[in-house]
Amino acid sequence: MSLGTALDRTDDAILRLLQKDARLSVKEIAAAVGLAPSSVHGRIRQLREAGVLRGAHAEVDPRALGIGLEALLMIGLSKHERDTVDRFLDDAVALPEVRAAFLVTGRYDVIVHVAVRDTQQLKDLALDHFTSRPAVTRIETSIIFEARRRHALPVYRAAG
Amino acid sequence: MSLGTALDRTDDAILRLLQKDARLSVKEIAAAVGLAPSSVHGRIRQLREAGVLRGAHAEVDPRALGIGLEALLMIGLSKHERDTVDRFLDDAVALPEVRAAFLVTGRYDVIVHVAVRDTQQLKDLALDHFTSRPAVTRIETSIIFEARRRHALPVYRAAG
DNA sequence: CTCATCTTCCGTAATCCATTCGGTGGTCAG
DNA sequence: CTGACCACCGAATGGATTACGGAAGATGAG
Numbered sequence: 001m002s003l004g005t006a007l008d009r010t011d012d013a014i015l016r017l018l019q020k021d022a023r024l025s026v027k028e029i030a031a032a033v034g035l036a037p038s039s040v041h042g043r044i045r046q047l048r049e050a051g052v053l054r055g056a057h058a059e060v061d062p063r064a065l066g067i068g069l070e071a072l073l074m075i076g077l078s079k080h081e082r083d084t085v086d087r088f089l090d091d092a093v094a095l096p097e098v099r100a101a102f103l104v105t106g107r108y109d110v111i112v113h114v115a116v117r118d119t120q121q122l123k124d125l126a127l128d129h130f131t132s133r134p135a136v137t138r139i140e141t142s143i144i145f146e147a148r149r150r151h152a153l154p155v156y157r158a159a160g
Numbered sequence: 161m162s163l164g165t166a167l168d169r170t171d172d173a174i175l176r177l178l179q180k181d182a183r184l185s186v187k188e189i190a191a192a193v194g195l196a197p198s199s200v201h202g203r204i205r206q207l208r209e210a211g212v213l214r215g216a217h218a219e220v221d222p223r224a225l226g227i228g229l230e231a232l233l234m235i236g237l238s239k240h241e242r243d244t245v246d247r248f249l250d251d252a253v254a255l256p257e258v259r260a261a262f263l264v265t266g267r268y269d270v271i272v273h274v275a276v277r278d279t280q281q282l283k284d285l286a287l288d289h290f291t292s293r294p295a296v297t298r299i300e301t302s303i304i305f306e307a308r309r310r311h312a313l314p315v316y317r318a319a320g
Numbered sequence: 321c322t323c324a325t326c327t328t329c330c331g332t333a334a335t336c337c338a339t340t341c342g343g344t345g346g347t348c349a350g
Numbered sequence: 351c352t353g354a355c356c357a358c359c360g361a362a363t364g365g366a367t368t369a370c371g372g373a374a375g376a377t378g379a380g
Contacts, residue, residue, distance in 0.1 A: 107300060
């Protein structure tokens with residue numbers, strides 16, 4: 001199940017740096033971790049081939065795109081069969097307004113993070129694409145006042 | 161309030177491409193949007209200076225880091241004063257296990273997305289850093305079975 | 321209509337970087 | 351000791367990023 005090669009501390013450091021800023025040059029990373037650029041390049045290539053490094057995504061200011069409101073839709077489903085749930089998640093994430101969709105345990109079944117222009121669009125989105133679905137039993141809407149993120153994941157080393 | 165320069169369709173396209181893959185070369189983007197590389201470079205530089213493009217972050221496979229479990233902690237607070245809330249969010253996002261923290265309306269006040277090794281660590285994290293806080297009135301834990309993301313934000317153009 | 325001005329784009333050239341390759345030292349098994 | 355293996359390094363090169371000067375089109379005043 002696990003990947004072929006275990007990560008050492010240098011790999012961890014490289015991953016940490018690239019999660020903070022994917023535009024760092026190999027040279028800069030090399031200086032930070034104390035290796036030659038060619039060595040760092042080899043490690044990054046291996047991490048990519050092993051599927052550990054999956055890509056990079058630019059971060060854009062939501063307000064510059066006209067996004068004035070983000071919200072979490074907390075949704076209960078009537079049917080919990082795999083097909084129903086998978087289909088629901090597929091359809092949700094296909095909507096451009098949807099940033100993320102989580103299948104979860106607890107009081108709700110699915111939590112959907114959406115980014116819209118204003119409350120009007122939020123209402124339309126909820127009514128047209130979620131409330132109207134037969135599988136949906138209820139929705140609670142939580143408007144996001146503030147969001148803070150950490151881009152670097154924690155590292156739990158395999159061998160302790 | 162708004163930024164000095166409005167975005168046109170070419171800017172939208174550039175931002176969309178970079179959100180999908182921040183490692184795209186200027187040359188590739190230029191070919192995709194039908195401009196010369198130097199022109200695309202100028203636009204990207206302007207977008208960066210205007211604060212629209214905020215940076216880029218590498219995506220890493222959580223399982224490669226030993227992350228076996230992610231969860232959403234849905235938290236109610238007793239006090240809703242600015243200082244209490246800000247402090248709570250600051251402290252939450254300072255924990256390495258925390259990926260994101262949202263201040264929201266609705267049944268809960270704060271929703272925290274965490275990434276841990278296993279249920280044991282989730283229990284310790286919840287009890288040591290959340291349940292034990294005086295401002296916290298209750299916590300509901302939702303384990304994430306599946307997460308789907310869309311890395312490109314929608315664009316709502318200012319002029320319609 | 322005409323001129324001035326501003327904006328956007330392009331082509332070119334210089335610089336910088338990513339990437340590859342051959343070589344070296346260190347480690348471990350036999 | 352000897353050989354294989356592994357990670358790293360340093361140099362070379364191919365390609366990209368980046369800066370610069372000029373051309374083309376849009377806009378507005380006279």
